Amino acid sequence: MQKRSILVTGAAGFIGYHVTLRLLAQGREVVGVDSLNNYYDPTLKEARVGMLKQDARFNFIKLDLADSAATKALFAEHQFSEVIHLAAQAGVRYSLTNPQAYLDANIQGFLNVLEGCRHNGCQHLLFASSSSVYGANTKLPFSVHDNVDHPVSLYAASKKANELMAHTYSHLYRIPATGLRFFTVYGPWGRPDMAMFIFANAILSGKPIKVFNHGKMRRDFTYIDDIAEAIIRLIDQPPQGDAQWDGSAPDPASSKAPWKIYNIGNSHPEELTYVISLLEKEFGRVADKQLEPMQPGDVEATFADTAALEQAIGFKPSTRIEDGIARFAKWYREYARV
Structure with a gap:
């Protein structure tokens, strides 16, 4: 039976763009929605959308998911078979100064998506969470079976x-x-507010780089192609619910309900100073590094345990940081024309 179109929210965003490309390459009909807000330069988002529109199977709709009536109408019209919800207000530090944006986009917007799925026969909802949910946890690697309260x-x-x-x-x-x-997540067409983009811009423009936690910050950098591959493999594996799930000893990653949580990470934390050194090598320039203390809302390290993901789809992110940065640097030179 011919599948109905698939919805990708945040299709003009970094991950949404790459996932949509993969879906179109598979021959899927994709409806992409995005508010094209100005959290970062909208011209980058518009450039991504422009490339996606070259495929006739892609239909772009500018829409704010916090608009309940518009989102309801979107779902009613298209009756999506699957929904990949990637739209969100991102950024840890921005949430310290603009909290309302997170309630509007991440809570109200997500509620509207859930209601759309509920009333229109969605067969699988995949939605973006974040390694940030591990918060004050210090046991590494972070496991989906850990409490995240x-x-x-x-x-x-x-x-x-x-x-x-x-x-x-x-x-x-x-x-x-x-x-x-x-x-x-990092790679070509990445977000300007994220470390890799910020570092590249600073190195090439001779601006100083603030390196927090005095250079000891470690992040589990995950290349965008690995993220997209994992999502594509998960689409056709909707959770069924675990009949053995025990409410007296609840597993935070699963449920008797058809609901499941996965980490998607490279499982190889890197110090930011090493990441900067790789960019210095690619660009042939030395960065002006300013060591700063830890910032509010940050954590010292992230490290993904991906055992559950590997078991489910037989795949885990594995792109070496050296290879991923080389590809990112090549793209950035072309994009920034430097």
Whole structure:
């Protein structure tokens, strides 16, 4: 039977763009929505959309998912078979100064998506969570089976809330839902507010780089192609619910409801100083590094345990940071014309 179109929210975003490319390459009909807000330069988002529009199977709709009526109409018209919800207000530090943006986009927007799935026969909802939900946890690597009740930023709290909201709808309405905890995604067409983009711009323009936690910050950098591959493999594996799930000893990663959580990370934390050194090598320039203390809302290290993901789809991210940065640097030179 011919599949209905698939919805990708945040299609003009970094991950949404790459996932949509993969879906179109598979011959899928994709509806992409994005508000094209100005959290970062909208021209980058518009450039991504422009490339996606070259495929006739892609239909772009500018829409703010916090608009309940517009989102309801979108779902009613298209009756999506699957939904990949990647739209969100991102950024840890931005949440310290603009908390309302996170309630509007990440809570109200997600509720509207859940309602759309509930009333229009969605067969699988995949939604973006974040490694930030691990918050104050210090046991490494981070496992989906760990409790994550101590967020240290409103952004993290909003992502934890998304996981709980999705579970509620899975329990009440049997909507198969898969939460995806992304770990520091980087690569071509990345976000300007993220470390890799910021570092590259600073090195090439001779500006200083603030390196927090005095250079000892470690992040599990995950290359975008690995993220997209994992999502594509998970689409056709909606959770069924675990009949053996035990409420007296609840596993935070699964449920009797058709709901599941996965880490998607490279499982290889890198110090930011090493990442900067690789960019210095690629660009042939030395960075002006300014060592700074830890910032509010940050954590010292992230490290993904991906055993559950590997078991489910036979795949784990594995792109070496050296290879990923070489590809990113090549793209950045072309994009920035330097």
